[in-house]
Amino acid sequence: MSPAPLPPEAPPVEPAHAIDEAGGTPAQHAELAAVDTAVFDGVRERAAAILLRYPEPRSALLPLLHLVQHVEGYVSRAGIAFCAEILEITTAEVSAVATFYTMYKREPTGRHLVSVCTNTLCAALGGDDIYRAVGERFGGIGHEQTSADGTATIEHAECLAACDLAPVLTVDYEFFDNQTVESAVEIVEALKRGEKPHPTRGAPLTDFRSVELLLAGFFDDPAVGGLDAVSGPSAADESLRGARLAEERGWTAPAVPDGTQGGN
Ligand code: FES
Incomplete structure (x- = not known):
């Protein structure tokens, strides 16, 4: 053959x-x-x-x-x-x-970069729905795409190190904590109007x-x-609560025995 x-x-x-x-x-x-x-x-x-x-x-x-x-x-x-x-x-x-x-x-x-955390904890608490709603409100765009009016590029983000405040998104790397679909949509609409909504913590948006x-x-x-x-303040109350409790109660971490630093 x-x-x-x-x-x-x-x-x-x-x-x-x-x-x-x-x-x-x-x-x-x-x-x-x-x-x-x-x-x-x-x-x-x-x-x-x-x-x-x-x-x-x-x-x-x-x-x-x-x-x-x-x-x-x-x-x-x-x-x-x-x-x-x-x-x-x-x-x-x-x-x-x-x-x-x-x-x-x-x-x-785009003028802004909107990053929606869709990693495990945020996803379990609604991050995927938030990501979908944000993309739809920007005209049906997806990962690393930019809205037709140039307002924003959106992206899926890996864990943004704010799991105690999940679900979170960032705009230009400033945090919007404890989001819902509704609050995320409000942020999108404000950005489309040319406004700069104030992040939950950190510096004002630029x-x-x-x-x-x-x-x-x-x-x-x-x-x-x-x-x-x-x-602007970078730590949220939720993140500091444990440290404050420990301080109030006089708790300290146990001393590291001699010769055991470095994981040996
Ligand atoms: S999983 Fe979203 S901030 Fe950690």
Whole structure:
């Protein structure tokens, strides 16, 4: 029996994302390195300030990627080329890092980033329903999609480390605790009207790009309203209740026996 003919070769598929995976060919990376980075000219001084914080330039990559997202709302091809140029590393190295961490976005982000925790505890307490309602109110969008009016990008989030306040969502990484479908929908409607509802705790809302400047380490920058505008209580009453009880009752943790630190 003669072997079945091979199917015709599939046409090459264009990458769906702005960032090629780190394993691009040398030619692809040479092309990427040559992308015009003029869009970042206004933040070159800030980039230089980030570099000064580290003994090795390559250690500055994470905050530099946040600076890129401050400018463009995501890590674009130009953003990768900019980081590679500033740090004198390859675009493959920048891409490898930018595609590893979920906080670096591969598509343009809306004015706000709404992250709904759908991990175990939040999901059990209604997180999935909240996620669905948020997507519907933004026009039927799903994970990492942006509403047609550009108000927000939504995403499923893994545990946001606020399980005692579940279910939770964050807007631009600020917390809205103890949510219901109704309260989440109110947040969405407020964002659509251009309002900035006050988070349950933490700093007042700004927007995704402003928060990216904070994450790049510019906490008191006038561009985000100065230090007062980004400060706020970070712990909820529920989280502190146990510590307060222990204090009132004089409870302390048992001393660690000599030589047992480090888990031995
Ligand atoms: S499971 Fe949602 S904050 Fe932990």
